[in-house]
Amino acid sequence: MNPAQRIVVAGGGTAGWMAAAAIAHTMGETVELTLVESDAIGTVGVGESTIPPLATFNRVIGVKEADFMRATSATFKLGIWFEGWRTGEPNDRYFHSFGLTGRDHWSAGFQHFWLHGREKGHGEPYDDYCLELMAARAGKFAHLPDNRMNYAYQLDATAYGRFLRGLAEKNGARRIEGKIAKVQLDGESGDIAALMLESGERIEGDLFLDCTGFRALLIEQALHAGFDDWTHWLPCDAAIAIQTDSVHAAPPYTRAMAHDAGWQWRIPLQHRTGNGLVYCSRYLSRDDALERIRGNIEGAAITEPNFLRFTTGARRRQWYRNCIAIGLSGGFMEPLESTSIHLIQRAVLRLIRMMPAGRVSERDIAEFNDQQRIDMEQIRDFLILHYKATDRSDSAFWRHCAAMEIPETLAHKIDLFRETGRVFRRNEELFAENSWVQVMMGQGIVPQHYHPIAAKLGDAELDRLLSGLRENVSRTVGSLPAHAEYVARYCAAKTPDAV
Numbered sequence: 001m002n003p004a005q006r007i008v009v010a011g012g013g014t015a016g017w018m019a020a021a022a023i024a025h026t027m028g029e030t031v032e033l034t035l036v037e038s039d040a041i042g043t044v045g046v047g048e049s050t051i052p053p054l055a056t057f058n059r060v061i062g063v064k065e066a067d068f069m070r071a072t073s074a075t076f077k078l079g080i081w082f083e084g085w086r087t088g089e090p091n092d093r094y095f096h097s098f099g100l101t102g103r104d105h106w107s108a109g110f111q112h113f114w115l116h117g118r119e120k121g122h123g124e125p126y127d128d129y130c131l132e133l134m135a136a137r138a139g140k141f142a143h144l145p146d147n148r149m150n151y152a153y154q155l156d157a158t159a160y161g162r163f164l165r166g167l168a169e170k171n172g173a174r175r176i177e178g179k180i181a182k183v184q185l186d187g188e189s190g191d192i193a194a195l196m197l198e199s200g201e202r203i204e205g206d207l208f209l210d211c212t213g214f215r216a217l218l219i220e221q222a223l224h225a226g227f228d229d230w231t232h233w234l235p236c237d238a239a240i241a242i243q244t245d246s247v248h249a250a251p252p253y254t255r256a257m258a259h260d261a262g263w264q265w266r267i268p269l270q271h272r273t274g275n276g277l278v279y280c281s282r283y284l285s286r287d288d289a290l291e292r293i294r295g296n297i298e299g300a301a302i303t304e305p306n307f308l309r310f311t312t313g314a315r316r317r318q319w320y321r322n323c324i325a326i327g328l329s330g331g332f333m334e335p336l337e338s339t340s341i342h343l344i345q346r347a348v349l350r351l352i353r354m355m356p357a358g359r360v361s362e363r364d365i366a367e368f369n370d371q372q373r374i375d376m377e378q379i380r381d382f383l384i385l386h387y388k389a390t391d392r393s394d395s396a397f398w399r400h401c402a403a404m405e406i407p408e409t410l411a412h413k414i415d416l417f418r419e420t421g422r423v424f425r426r427n428e429e430l431f432a433e434n435s436w437v438q439v440m441m442g443q444g445i446v447p448q449h450y451h452p453i454a455a456k457l458g459d460a461e462l463d464r465l466l467s468g469l470r471e472n473v474s475r476t477v478g479s480l481p482a483h484a485e486y487v488a489r490y491c492a493a494k495t496p497d498a499v
Helices: 013-030 053-060 065-072 110-119 131-138 157-170 217-222 286-294 340-353 362-388 396-403 408-420 433-442 452-456 459-479 483-491
Strands: 005-010 031-037 075-077 079-083 093-097 152-154 174-177 180-185 192-197 202-204 207-210 227-229 238-245 254-259 262-268 272-279 306-309 313-315 323-325
Touching (some): 013 031, 053 065, 053 152, 075 483, 110 452, 131 459, 157 174, 207 217, 238 286, 313 362, 323 340
Parallel strands (some): 005 207, 079 254, 207 323
Antiparallel strands (some): 180 192, 192 202, 227 313, 238 306
């Protein structure tokens, strides 16, 4: 490898600065890192809800949690309330938490013991055995010893990018202001040789990271890596985002509220709330969508509506030649389970593990693409589950979702759980057994059978197990402070975040 391999990041925003911050912190002086972005080009900047691995990413790059949360006006997140996804009735809601439910046995998950308990007259809901879920319902949060509370963040994604920029530049990353006018290819190899800016400046590099968002300026417009469209499974293709003043103390969860052509998010930060309406343009017009979200927000709007169009799917080759797609340039998953920032994180850390020591290895490229593809297909299946497993028939949109063909991988997972209560996690899959169980049961899929090991427990032993688990959760939740109070003490933002 050259004494300083030249890495060029095309585009800033969350993706660009996550990549730059992690590479600068990890690789240090072994690389020459340049990021090109233009203040004149806006970013999507609506990815405000995250999942637990972001805490690990922040620790890896040396971020102090309280500092990061103050800078991004962040709150804690214990999961997502899904409202209206199964029947559309007023009491139709369930919670997908980040924690574990009950206590698993090595041979079978806790759901098998809970199902056996139901047959024996234990009527308490599955929710009562999950600490994170019950804490969220009570509006409480605190860091617990031994990391016993699993959590993520609700944050200002634009502010997170600014925060990471400071870290990256401190560790040697160089930022160049300018618009990319042309991607120059090497005539012999077909690799990217340089970025030509509108100013005439030429930025050469050995490895290029495409963080240009939906434009995919390098990976697609220049290299034509190809794209697989998944809208036949995930038909929503548009969104409108609006930020509003906070009118309530921030709860430790995100809300995902289904409507007749998609769903709406509500994400509470310290000083404002993020709102968005996700919809399928075949079933709802832009004007009607705007009217709908304006009628379903709390607090005064503090931004103009941000209109987004997207195609759910994945780039066929996310590493192609000497270019790696990071973030939206590599594909898009609608924000239903808050996976956008996580996919950035996975790509960045995966790239660092496979950083070329000189010439790019075709085996590294193949492995990277395979792992990225598996990640995105597994997340895709989990998102499709929310739409497919529904009893709603009140609109053309939901009738389409209930009737659509689904990937065989998802069909197998649903059928296996319905028949046996089993869920298996494969290839470091992002969503673990408890996530699948909570969502499948929340959407109305109840197992017909459970593992026979659960029946080995006698009545008294089963009573002790279930009551002990519930009492431990209840006792712990009762000792926790209110979430908003804890945030105010731990990481209160000094001033309301800029808009």
